Amino acid sequence: MAGGSAQAATTDVNVFFVVDTSSSIVAEDFGNRSPRLEGVRQDIMAIAGELAGARFSLLTFDSNAVVRMPRTTDTTALDTAVGVLQPQVTTFSKGSSVTAARKLLAERLRAARDSHPERPRLVYYLGDGEQTSAAAPDAIKVDGGLANGGAVLGYGMAEGGRMQENTGQRSGNDGGAGYIQDRTSGSGGDARLVIDEGRLRWIAGQLGVPYVHRSAGDAVAPMMQAADPGELRRAPEGAGLDGRTELYWIFASGAFLLGLREAFLLLRHWRRLPRAQAIPNAQAIPVAQEGTARQAEEART
Template identity: 40%
Template sequence: MTLQPLWPLWALVLVWGGLLVFCAVHLVRQRRHRGAWARRTGAALALGVLLLGPSLVDRNGTTMQTNAEVFFVVDRTGSMAAEDYDGARPRLEGVRYDIPAIVDAFPGGRFTVIGWDSQATRQLPLTTDARAVKSWAETFQQELTSYSAGSQVDRPLAALQEALTGAAERNPNNVRIVYFLSDGENTDGSASSADAELASFEALAPLVDGGAVLGYGTSEGGKMRTYDGVTPLESAPYIPDPTQGGADALSVIDEVTLRTIAEQLGVTYVHRITPDTVEGFTSGIDLEDIAGDGRREEVVYRPVLWPAAAVALGLIAWELFVVARAYPTRLGPDGFESRRSAFGGRRAPARTATPGAGSTEPITPTKAGVR
């Protein structure tokens, strides 16, 4: 048996200690009502035991706990719906496959997701909940076509810098791993700007300890379906290219840009065109070097609160019953107002009847026929 307090120790001493001293003092001083104060002192003691959190060791085990922080930077622009992944499947399906596989490669790590389309936003804060990350990967969609404002791969730069800087300030000894998932395509509305000068990711390199830039798409390109949030994608029309007389637009991967970002971040570049293993860009990060053997012993406690709770509840119910019996006041059969004491017994009459105005002598009750 061990104690796992439900409140901080200072709060226990201040609140519970004060209540216990109050009851104990009255228990000693109120000799006529010692039984009532003994009941209240017992309830205070039971509540204190409850707050101390008596617990049993449920199991001892080792759980994977690492100081790896994994940052996913995910392209959600319309070009990621181009159908040239693993044949004629949307590139988004490659992202949906890769993110859960990467998560599984870092058990015990912390994960965050930054998505970008017309703007960059933090989709998930740093969390150890791997299921939340996988659920996001399974359900996320491309941006609404009607809201598309082109694609620029440096758009998430500020959000990523803020996330990495904040993580480094909070936990400077942790290892930060970045996975940048995109097709690298840069467009400005309907006009291509693949040769435009992009902001550099090089300033982030000191904050990045590993990861990869994952590129999706082919040099042949793929057509993209519109997305309005209502129409099923398989029946949605393809996005037209106004510069080609309204023919279906093609999105082509820009590996030059993706390789440049990888070099600036100091990570590797990997072209992802099929759902292959992710071991090649995850196994190079040795968790044993990151956090010893990557494990720590964790003791799990099972609270045993019901005995103290049952005692406290019983004594409090008893106290409420006694108080309820003391009220309301009532008139006795002899015409005198009386009330039962909350401590037991009957109090003296609260008032007496008077014979008339100005008289101070009480009327003495008489038996029938006797004066």
């Protein structure tokens, strides 16, 4: 997004980040065997940089969906909230659905629309499509017009990666925590979860936004293809306030032209006024002074 006008337009945009924080988000197959969550953090802040001045909200989901940060223009607060994101504590994990945030997202989008219907709403879903719940995922589709753009961003590789356990303590990657074990087969060993791009594309179709796979070093532009506030406002007729065209400048221009015409007519009228009207008054002073001088002379004689 380039140009001052485009950047200024982002101040009227609400952006919702929906992040998968189930155990699979730390699978070590992003870049040089880094956790997928590292790519998520980088991309969120890159998008925030492109949409400077927008209002950002952060939602996360694993077994439950939570609002981590309500809407704010404070990108420092967003950076802090994103920086402390961790996967669900491993012992608490009982399986998660890729659409666990559907109700919470719909509520937040509806609240944003009701409070400021003129502001487009972008949704960025960041995850790997891994469905660990036994039940099939419910549709994440939101009411028409609630989401005006955004993208579904996918992380991970086909071969998958190992996932370090989250014990709930600050262990990091220093060897203090082990890796989640594969208990689905008798062979054991470290579990490896792979990206499910088919499911991510399905989610993108539900939200009406593009799907973009993300790898280390990828450009920002593909994530922004459906996030131009200028394009969002040029919605089809009948799309409501989100697609309205601002016409106030037409009336403002008309008022300016009328005022300019009145000023011209007034100036022309003033220039046509007879200059003689001011002359008698100017000559009356010397005449009056001459009469006063004669009277003074007569009084002395």
